[in-house]
Amino acid sequence: MTNSQASLMTPVIIIAAITEFRFHFGYFPRKKQANIVFFLISIVLFGNFVQTTFGQIITDSKTRQSTINGHPLPFNVLVVLPESESHNDNFGITMPKARPVIDISVMDAIRSGKIGADFLNFTYHDSKFSENANLAERFATLGVVTAYCSNRLDAILGFADSYSLATTSKITAAFGHGIPVITTAGMVSNLGDRQTYPFLTRIQGSYRQMADSMYKLIAYREEFEEDASTNKGNAKSASSSRDHLPVQESHLSLGYQNLVLMYHDKRRAVNRPRLANGEVMVVESVSSHCYFTLYAIKNFFTEKSAYFKEAWKIQTPSLAFDEEIERIPGEIESWLKIVSELANGAFCHSLFCIIF
Numbered sequence: 001m002t003n004s005q006a007s008l009m010t011p012v013i014i015i016a017a018i019t020e021f022r023f024h025f026g027y028f029p030r031k032k033q034a035n036i037v038f039f040l041i042s043i044v045l046f047g048n049f050v051q052t053t054f055g056q057i058i059t060d061s062k063t064r065q066s067t068i069n070g071h072p073l074p075f076n077v078l079v080v081l082p083e084s085e086s087h088n089d090n091f092g093i094t095m096p097k098a099r100p101v102i103d104i105s106v107m108d109a110i111r112s113g114k115i116g117a118d119f120l121n122f123t124y125h126d127s128k129f130s131e132n133a134n135l136a137e138r139f140a141t142l143g144v145v146t147a148y149c150s151n152r153l154d155a156i157l158g159f160a161d162s163y164s165l166a167t168t169s170k171i172t173a174a175f176g177h178g179i180p181v182i183t184t185a186g187m188v189s190n191l192g193d194r195q196t197y198p199f200l201t202r203i204q205g206s207y208r209q210m211a212d213s214m215y216k217l218i219a220y221r222e223e224f225e226e227d228a229s230t231n232k233g234n235a236k237s238a239s240s241s242r243d244h245l246p247v248q249e250s251h252l253s254l255g256y257q258n259l260v261l262m263y264h265d266k267r268r269a270v271n272r273p274r275l276a277n278g279e280v281m282v283v284e285s286v287s288s289h290c291y292f293t294l295y296a297i298k299n300f301f302t303e304k305s306a307y308f309k310e311a312w313k314i315q316t317p318s319l320a321f322d323e324e325i326e327r328i329p330g331e332i333e334s335w336l337k338i339v340s341e342l343a344n345g346a347f348c349h350s351l352f353c354i355i356f
Contacts, residue, residue: 066118071154074121078147080140080158080168086130087324089160090289091185095124098158123152129160133286140164141171148175156181162188163286169200187289189296207293211300219301219308220257257307260343261297261318262335263290269322270335294318317342 066073079102081095082088102122109115125143129136141164147153156172156179159165165186172179178199189208191197266272266285298316301308319339 066116073116073118075119076147076152076154077120077122078144078153078156079122079124080127080143080156080164081124082129082136082160083126084130088129088133088136088286091160093158093160093184094130095126099124121152123147127158127160127164129164133161134284136161137163137167141167144168144172148172148179153179155179157183159183159185161286162186162191162292165200166191166197169197173198188292189299207296208300210293211297214297215300215304216253218254218256218259219305220255221253221305222307257311258343259301259317260339261294261316262339263294263318263320264288264323265291265320266322266324267291268320269325270319270338271322271325271327271331273325291320 068075079095079098081093081098083095085092085094106115106120106122110117110119125147126139127136127143128139140159144153144156153172153175156168159168159181162185165181165183166188169181169191172181180199180201181197182201182203184203186200186202187204187207189206189211191200191202192206192208265288267287268291298312302312303309319335319342321335
């Protein structure tokens, strides 16, 4: 089979696997359906990556051991995922869901002649993320290091949390010539640092892309002032009332200056449980996806705008709450009053509250 013929098998495998599972997708929410499809695509892309990188399979007739450019087969892939669903997992990809997709993809690739039966070997490791989000990083790293020390680690798939993904992607970059990591999670903007995470591939992109969209949609930008000054200079001959027009904003942006970020996060929640003496209880929990989303927005705004860099230099106006704790009557109203005060009601025409 030629390389061009092999490359054509990618869409065939994707279509076959999606067709196999189309009747089961209805049981999952739309967001989880998308993540499962992305996970399937990552598996197929990984197969193409191996084929392209290492070349054709060569079998030694004496030892009966297949190799690719001197690399003995099988090519060992570690899949790191939680065993079951939980409130900790926003993506809904678990080992029982991912394993059938992997099995079908591998079987289709073998039947089509794209790879041999001994080409890939998948090992599954439970990250324990469903049991304890704080310890998932430890168990995921343990599984990766154990696989590497056993000479069973050539690539890694999976991950449902960004902490485990970040740690393992850092350390595996120093294993041998580097271990590729492919994930459908990991949308935290900091994971895009190619120097820190050189072998990490994120199928779904980054929260930074959403921050870019938010910036273009709502944020005040300095060019508004420049455009207004230019227009003002060109209109000196017009009536004097035109000299007092408000700042001209882009047709694509609302031009808000006073922004408050309101989001769900257990670690920073204003409604955290209190101790008997009235002190706020310290919650041992990882940061939420909402926090990482708004963190990306904050970084992007301060990076692109001198105004927000100065306005948010000391502290970014925000209010975190725990959406999983039962709320008392009037509590949300009191939070919104706090948000209003943070946004400075005197400039209500520039107020915008981002809630996640």
